[in-house]
Amino acid sequence: MFPQIETIFLRQMASGDRLFLQLYKFIGSQPGKKVYIQSNLHGAEISGNAVIHQLIEFLLSVDAADLMGEVWLVPVCNPMGVNERAQHFSPGRHCAYESKDWNRIFWDYEKHNNHLLAFAKSQIHEDLATIRQNYLNIIKQKFARNLDEISSPHSVPYSERFRYELQSISLDADYLIDLHSSNNQGLDYVYYFRNREDSAKYFLLDFGILLDKYDGDAFDEAFIKPWLALEDCFQQLGRQIQFDIEAWTLELGAGMQMNPDSVAKGVEGIKNYLIQKNVLQNLPSTQGHEIYFAKSSNREKYYAIAGGMIQSRVALGTNIKAGEKLYQILSFNKENQLPTVIDICAAEDGLVYDVSTNQAVNQGEFVLGIIH
Known part of the structure; x- marks a missing residue:
């Protein structure tokens, strides 16, 4: 199966050079879930690029009939951060011009919505698929207004343009995976959100951290936080629901390095996750993996x-x-x-x-x- 390859403009530099993203879309012959995977949001955290490369090579060998839905992959998703240097070192964690963490800039719909409980009341008798689509339509409509600011004569800082491009291609995903590594030297582990422990085990890592406190500005947080908030509203109304929507950050090894063991764990974990979530079919999988869970707090x-x-x-x-x-x-x-x-x-x-x-x-x- 060969992917659709798209190039997305990001920024023109003072020198006239232009920065782009490259997006690889593997689209199965059967409808299903959309999986979005990106790497290198922090400039020094490069191991995820090797993971995506190996996933591309793997998906090239998969028959389109065995992929239900779509897998979108964006390696080197932050060219500004990746290219930043201080002598031999690649910091790239912050936008130097704006003094902002590249992973604390994202648009959180929940912060722009004061009527979530009213929406939940209006959907109380609908099925999950209908609720999801209705809610997603509202999120997309609100998000689209960002483009008006970007296109206006006064425009916006680059970080807002950058976040718009990444979120515009990931907003409607079912499963989102953001590949990171430690800024220093770290273990291989997965960040996850509440009530997603069973799925966290699919990544075959030994260690998982529950994000029990967060503000919604990180990429994975901004993606899933509105859905967690809507689940809370339904709970207040006496209906227990959980959307099949998941966001993950995989931390794979040390910064400025592509450790082969960490890369291999990332590749195998994501493949197993896709199989367990029925995105990939007719492939062997691993079940019953033991994982140590802890809270971020x-x-x-x-x-x-x-x-x-x-x-x-x-x-x-x-x-x-x-x-x-x-x-x-x-x-x-x-x-x-x-x-x-x-x-x-x-x-x-x-x-x-x-x-x-x-x-x-x-x-x-x-x-x-x-x-x-």
Whole structure:
């Protein structure tokens, strides 16, 4: 099966050069769900590009009759962030011009809707498919107004134009997968939303974090938050419903690297997810995978209490007990004193899931993250 390939204009630079997205659409011969997958929203987080490349190669070998619906893939979805450099390093997490996190800029319909409960009341006796289509039509109508601002003489900052392009091709998806990696060095895991634990297991990762607190500005949050809010409204009205709409962020390894193991996990997990969700048929799948779940509100970051060099740090993936040593800070001074070594111990039990790449830290800089 060969994809439809589309090129989407993003931005003209001062030099006259132009930036584009490239979208690969694999469309099955049978109707079904729409899956949207993108990578590299943060410039240094490149592993997802290898995942998408391998998924493209895999889907080329799939018969169109075995794909129910559509799979849309957008690698290198943020050219501005990907191309940013500071000597040998690729930061790319923030729009330098606007000082905004590239993954905290997205349009959240719920913040523009004050009549959600009234809509739910009007749909209380409708079936799920009808409710979904009616709600999606309203979201699309409201979202389309962004184009008026973009096209106006005063226009908008680039981040708003950028988010419009990504959301315009993903807004009507059933399943959305955003491929990231740690800014530093991290475990492979999946972020998920409430009541989606069973589907989270399909990705075959060992670790999942429930996003129990969020503001809706991240890509996955902005996509699913309106649907979670509508589920809440129906619950208030005494009707329990859950839409077959899911959003995921896969964190695959370290920044500025394409670790083969992390890439392989991402590819196999997404393939298994597509099979389990009946997007792909007549292919073997894996069931019953065990996964450790934790809540995002139970994450704790450790920041350097003094400037210096990090040494004797516990390894990524270590299960730590309260009171055990996490790391040391070798701290120099300009006070005519000998250097000191400061031991930092864990305040609570937990799993070390993220550690800094740079082991030279100024006071107050990130050293590691623990979840419990």
